[in-house]
Amino acid sequence: MNRPGPFPRFEDVLRSGMPIVTCEIASGDGADPQDIVRRARLVRDHVDAVNVPDNTAGVVHMSALAAAAILAREGIDPILHVTCRDRNRLALQSDLLGASALGIRNVLCLTGDHLIHGDQPNAKPVFDLDSMQLLGLAAALRRGRYLSGREIEPAPDLFPGATENPFAPPYDFRPLRLMKKAEAGARFIQTQITYNVARFAAFMERVRDLGLDKRVPILAGVAPLRSAPAGRFLRDRVPGMEVTDAVLRRMEQAGPERARSEEEGIRICVEIVEQLREVKGLAGFHLMPIRWEEAVAEIAARARLKPARLSLAAPVAAVARSETAADGGVPGLDGSALHRSREHRA
Amino acid sequence: MAVPSNLEPLRRFFRRHPRLTRSLELAVLPFEASSKKLAFGCKMCGQCILHETGMTCPMGCPKTLRNGPCGGVRMDGHCEVVPGMMCVWVKAERRSRWLPWRGAILRVQPALDWSLKGSSAWLNVMIGGRQKESP
Numbered sequence: 001m002n003r004p005g006p007f008p009r010f011e012d013v014l015r016s017g018m019p020i021v022t023c024e025i026a027s028g029d030g031a032d033p034q035d036i037v038r039r040a041r042l043v044r045d046h047v048d049a050v051n052v053p054d055n056t057a058g059v060v061h062m063s064a065l066a067a068a069a070i071l072a073r074e075g076i077d078p079i080l081h082v083t084c085r086d087r088n089r090l091a092l093q094s095d096l097l098g099a100s101a102l103g104i105r106n107v108l109c110l111t112g113d114h115l116i117h118g119d120q121p122n123a124k125p126v127f128d129l130d131s132m133q134l135l136g137l138a139a140a141l142r143r144g145r146y147l148s149g150r151e152i153e154p155a156p157d158l159f160p161g162a163t164e165n166p167f168a169p170p171y172d173f174r175p176l177r178l179m180k181k182a183e184a185g186a187r188f189i190q191t192q193i194t195y196n197v198a199r200f201a202a203f204m205e206r207v208r209d210l211g212l213d214k215r216v217p218i219l220a221g222v223a224p225l226r227s228a229p230a231g232r233f234l235r236d237r238v239p240g241m242e243v244t245d246a247v248l249r250r251m252e253q254a255g256p257e258r259a260r261s262e263e264e265g266i267r268i269c270v271e272i273v274e275q276l277r278e279v280k281g282l283a284g285f286h287l288m289p290i291r292w293e294e295a296v297a298e299i300a301a302r303a304r305l306k307p308a309r310l311s312l313a314a315p316v317a318a319v320a321r322s323e324t325a326a327d328g329g330v331p332g333l334d335g336s337a338l339h340r341s342r343e344h345r346a
Numbered sequence: 347m348a349v350p351s352n353l354e355p356l357r358r359f360f361r362r363h364p365r366l367t368r369s370l371e372l373a374v375l376p377f378e379a380s381s382k383k384l385a386f387g388c389k390m391c392g393q394c395i396l397h398e399t400g401m402t403c404p405m406g407c408p409k410t411l412r413n414g415p416c417g418g419v420r421m422d423g424h425c426e427v428v429p430g431m432m433c434v435w436v437k438a439e440r441r442s443r444w445l446p447w448r449g450a451i452l453r454v455q456p457a458l459d460w461s462l463k464g465s466s467a468w469l470n471v472m473i474g475g476r477q478k479e480s481p
């Protein structure tokens with residue numbers, strides 16, 4: 001297997017303050033590792049790290065831990081999703097240790113979708129911990145203690161992250177929940193998919209008021225729609241997802257013909273990225289192509305999204321880039337990301 | 347739960363007399379269970395945080411979340427799992443605004459001690475850090 005050189009760790013890339021790109025790929029729906037490798041290869045050159053979901057929507061897939069280990073072997077920095085739905089605190093602790101042993105550092109601590117909407121709704125949901133407590137657990141393991149207080153030698157090397165959904169009620173509480181997560185130990189945040197930019201901007205305004213954008217890097221979730229029915233499905237069947245009427249109308253106007261509707265979906269996604277660039281306090285973007293990894297290259301090219309790790313690998317290029325960013329010529333976010341990097345170092 | 351320190355002598359007393367405590371619990375339980383169930387839909391987790399969650403029992407959440415709503419709350423504020431039910435956290439957040447100690451909802455709640463389920467939270471507070479004896 002060709003093994004690319006050591007990649008800069010996601011944590012270091014985040015700390016650089018350069019705009020970040022991450023991407024979620026679909027989990028394997030069979031025992032073939034090549035399926036994951038193929039999806040990962042479609043996105044690897046365009047992103048800093050790749051998210052590996054954990055039985056999304058309560059539907060059984062290949063173990064996220066296994067999939068993340070396959071990615072790590074490919075030289076891709078995985079972000080492992082860990083949910084509280086299927087595992088109690090014992091299993092969570094051993095999985096986090098195992099992840100670290102397999103070279104997986106980034107763990108996204110989630111509550112998890114309820115399995116009632118999944119393919120086996122008659123199973124027993126666990127929810128022994130919630131996402132906040134899972135963050136605390138990851139932080140405790142990192143400090144070298146099990147929940148029981150027993151010492152871990154050596155402690156796992158973990159970089160815990162969390163999610164936030166600005167598009168679900170209670171809207172006023174969402175920024176505070178983000179603050180709670182930062183307090184519980186989240187070191188980066190990825191948000192739910194943005195279609196309602198105005199709501200996202202209002203959320204970020206409150207986040208900035210609380211000074212949270214300086215405390216924890218926030219990546220805005222974006223995703224291309226493939227068709228109008230797909231958009232309606234997200235709106236009606238995925239709780240907590242807001243797809244605006246304006247977006248749906250554009251998808252409908254594009255018509256049922258596949259190439260045209262896909263083109264429109266990508267165009268909308270790119271426009272949303274451009275609009276989000278105006279929002280201050282973002283550290284980058286998180287792409288969720290929903291089983292459409294082929295679109296990532298196109299979106300990255302058109303929205304001028306570049307992984308920050310490339311600039312890290314070549315420090316000289318990084319300086320050149322940030323200089324042009326100051327003239328507004330190159331995709332930077334708004335300089336606040338660069339700002340943050342100084343703070344991090346301070 | 348924040349407990350005034352003057353409870354300490356009482357705590358010592360309870361710890362020294364486990365059988366008496368157990369009898370007291372048996373006497374208190376039906377009263378606590380029925381009143382809290384009626385008023386708050388209490389699920390008898392044994393570690394009451396009602397006052398920190400806008401007097402709304404978080405154990406009514408199908409995911410038993412004690413630290414805030416999940417990301418699946420529907421646009422109308424209803425629960426992702428039970429569409430007919432208002433999300434307990436939407437209620438909790440709204441009600442907490444009326445409380446003088448509304449900041450309490452921001453406290454990160456530790457993991458639940460499931461061994462205390464079914465025991466009296468009132469007594470647990472008074473005794474402090476109790477483990478329910480195994481059945």
Ligand code: SF4
Nearest residue numbers: 407415416425426433
């Ligand atoms: S919507 Fe509210 S009540 Fe339902 S599972 Fe999520 S947090 Fe719990």
